[in-house]
Amino acid sequence: QSALTQPASVSGSPGQSINISCTGTSSDIDGYNYVSWYQQHPGKAPTLLIHDVSNRPSGLSNRFSGSKSGNTASLTISGLQAEDEAYYYCSSYTPSTTPLFGGGTKLTVL
Amino acid sequence: QVQLQESGPGLVKPSQTLSLTCAVSGDSISSGGYYWSWIRQRPGKGLEWIGYIYHSGSAYYNPSLKSLVTISIDTSKNQFSLKLNSVTAADTAVYYCVRYGDYVGFDYWGRGTLVTVSS
Numbered sequence: 001q002s003a004l005t006q007p008a009s010v011s012g013s014p015g016q017s018i019n020i021s022c023t024g025t026s027s028d029i030d031g032y033n034y035v036s037w038y039q040q041h042p043g044k045a046p047t048l049l050i051h052d053v054s055n056r057p058s059g060l061s062n063r064f065s066g067s068k069s070g071n072t073a074s075l076t077i078s079g080l081q082a083e084d085e086a087y088y089y090c091s092s093y094t095p096s097t098t099p100l101f102g103g104g105t106k107l108t109v110l
Numbered sequence: 111q112v113q114l115q116e117s118g119p120g121l122v123k124p125s126q127t128l129s130l131t132c133a134v135s136g137d138s139i140s141s142g143g144y145y146w147s148w149i150r151q152r153p154g155k156g157l158e159w160i161g162y163i164y165h166s167g168s169a170y171y172n173p174s175l176k177s178l179v180t181i182s183i184d185t186s187k188n189q190f191s192l193k194l195n196s197v198t199a200a201d202t203a204v205y206y207c208v209r210y211g212d213y214v215g216f217d218y219w220g221r222g223t224l225v226t227v228s229s
Binding site for chain 2: 003051
């Protein structure tokens with residue numbers, strides 16, 4: 001099983017919007033709507049941002065949104081804030097019942 | 111509020127067995143609906159799913175670790191455990207216990223525990 005593919009880094013200025021892509025295959029992202037996204041600040045445990053491609057947990061800021069097209073999922077963060085600087089990981093269900101993670105993307109807020 | 115707490119030795123010698131336990135509060139692991147997972151993160155690296163177990167005892171493992179890993183569940187204590195055999199320095203990582211649901215992803219995480227493999 002290969003990990004999902006994410007860019008190693010992205011950056012943006014405060015107030016801007018950024019997108020982080022997550023590319024898989026027809027056997028994972030393209031085949032199911034079980035894509036999730038996680039945010040991890042240094043030294044902390046990851047936290048859930050998005051599940052089922054585009055659903056936010058209760059209470060999470062609507063600045064975070066998710067989408068999917070074919071075998072690529074995307075996380076969009078709008079109105080960038082300094083506290084958004086973190087690592088972001090995508091994950092997808094696979095038919096073998098074993099979840100896959102992406103390699104992670106470091107977001108830098110300039 | 112669901113809380114998970116990892117516990118176990120922070121230092122394990124090479125070739126020995128790494129053993130960790132995750133205590134769950136705020137949810138009953140025997141109620142079903144979720145998988146109870148272990149995920150690790152090597153220093154400076156990304157997340158690696160190790161495996162998960164359902165309340166019935168059915169367990170699923172990362173194919174790359176399957177021959178070395180056992181995840182078990184103790185519903186009477188509301189906890190689940192990880193055993194990783196024949197560890198090497200490459201198994202040095204922060205180990206997280208996490209709740210997983212098909213419709214909610216990995217929604218609740220423990221704080222993680224650093225396990226170092228060294229003689």
